[in-house]
Amino acid sequence: MDASQFLTIFISAVFIYNVILSRFLGLCSFVAISKETKPAMAMSLSVMFVTTMSSIITWFIYRFLLIPFGLTYLRTISFILVIATFVQFVEMVIRKISPPLYRFFGIYLPLITVNCAVLGVAVLNVDMFFINGRAVPGSFYYSLFQGICVGLGYALAMLLMSGIRERLDLCNVPKAVKDFPLAFIIASIMSLSFLGFNGFKF
């Protein structure tokens, strides 16, 4: 395990390969929930929680179930199965334990079940931290950290986008591009600017 590896994972997950603006994953929630900062941050927190937890669970599934049986080609379907089950389970638990938290997360959790960013992290983890069907040293910690960082990258993009859209609400925007068309234009310009991080090498 190499400490500098964590820095590399952090910078590449948050900036260079930002899950929304460079990898183009999880776009539907990015456009739909970025109108105001508060719900955008709630959604980001939920995503961060789910990506982190699903990184842990999928690592165990991959390492102890799929690899020993030689079933690595089943990873997509089994990951989806695990993530969906986990999110459903968490929703139930939250609903029982803390109603205020349920009201805060409740609307977003079902959305995350089908968010491809979450599956993206899981697939990315096994692509990067398993070589020839073997876990690289420290691969569990790398996966966990990457899960957190992808969530952070998602939160960054959501925060920027919702801030811009909140400001734009006060401007006189031509009717033809109001709301969603403008959101798409902003997203593409932001994505272009994140392309600038691409030259960095570690």
Next chain:
Amino acid sequence: MEILIPILTLGFLGLLFGIGLALASKKFAVKTDPRLEKIVGLLPGANCGACGGAGCFGFAESILSGKAKIDACRVADDKIKEQIAQVLGRKLEKRAESVAILHCNGGRKVKDRFLYQGIEDCVAANLVLGGQKECVYGCLGFDTCEKACPFGAIKISEENLPTVDANKCKACNKCVLICPKNLFTLVPITHNVYPVRKDTFSSAFSNGVYVACSSHDLGKDTIAVCPVGCIACRKCEQACPVDAIHVIDNLAVLDYDKCTSCGKCVEVCPTKTIRKRE
């Protein structure tokens, strides 16, 4: 054999998760009042917040616990409220209906003091020396109230003044709260300022009287900036047969409980500030 392993593995996983979730849903089941869901289904779902609850769900909860009256909802019509009352087995208590009106008739008749080039929003414009209009009490004419209205009842007219469609207005108080000049008030519909709402009121009530000005300036200062402002001449006070209108702090104020909308004050008002809705 080769196909059996993936089938068994995935089947096993699916079965495990399925049973797990089934058990979890039993263990973590939350008991909810079945009436709550019915009420939420009946409510309009506009989540306007006019009732004071946090959206329709919060309102349904407070009706159920008896904290709020069913009639606090401004959007639902009487049929729906009756149904909700039936669900709860309670009687429906009715509230006096009201509509929003604008106490300003300046619009384009009032000139601008300076060229305002900021955010096109009354709240923002009001921060700059109290807005660009010569009259500091009057309507600034941006579409802040139009945007704030959740029911599309407010439209900015050609006169650059907001007009309220009484058929659509639910008296949710949003325009009253957002207007930086405090120009909107809710007026009881029995003092029928607006002619419409034909479903509940006959046309006999169609000529309600209201004061279309909010300026507390002296008459001389008001007339200098606005041809239709209240100049506090007190002619209406003398003309009123039921003592319903009084000039308080340089502005005519109407007592809707006393006013019979006879129209005498409208006739004598020299600036046509007191108006009757046609």
